[in-house]
Amino acid sequence: MEIKLRSCLDAKGEPEILDRHGKPYLSKDTRASNGKRVIGRGEVLIRGPCVTSGYYKLPEKTEEAFKSDGWFYSGDVGQFLEDGSLQLIDRVKNLVKLRGGEYIALENMELVYSSSAFVDAVNGGIMCYGDGTLDRPVAMVQVNKENLEKWAKANNVQYRNYEELLRKSESRKAVLDSLRKCWKVGKLSPLEQLCAIVLLNDPWTPENK
DSSP: OOOOOOOOBOTTSOBSSBOTTSOBOSOOOOBOTTSSBOOSEEEEEEOSTTSOSSOTTOHHHHHHHBOTTSOEEEEEEEEEOTTSOEEEEEEGGGEEEOTTSOEEEHHHHHHHHTTSTTBOTTTTOEEEEOOTTOSSOEEEEEBOHHHHHHHHHHTTOOOSSHHHHHHOHHHHHHHHHHHHHHHHHTTOOGGGSOSEEEEEOSOOOSSOO
8 A cells, every 4th residue: 555645845835845746755854864955866764654664573674764763764875956856766785885975876876887899798788887986987888899899990999809899998988988888868866977997708607706
């Protein structure tokens, strides 16, 4: 059963915070749990009289998600858009935090970047990586050999063997430029734009590293 409540209205009787379909959210609290204004991305927390006190007969889940300060930790990561609506990006468990404290959605990034003609999705695709020591993510790319060799021929790039072609700076630039076009089309955030890549030859298997 789903229950929708209009718990906050502005002076004209309209909800202050709407989702992207024009539906009101449960709470009008648009500040972070530390009392500061919300900036960028973060986990969506909810509190108020309309929020349940816990999960039914699940004490461990209740203790994990419902804190003593009154906030329900939803497990969703969201961001407020320019029109004031709240956009849910992914689940916390699927995200990593960069050095600046912003979250990036690696699985979604890999889905977007896999549309590049240079990515061999069959033999491994692309693996994006980020952590608290990096300002921007990096990636390892399983390259589509046929398409890279076609690009090299069309651009008169000389090489003795495929391994040499993968090591050439021109190849990395061509692949990175293609990935950045995917980033733009996929409307990823500025922090989800790759800053560096490594081109791989051998397919990923459970046996190799």
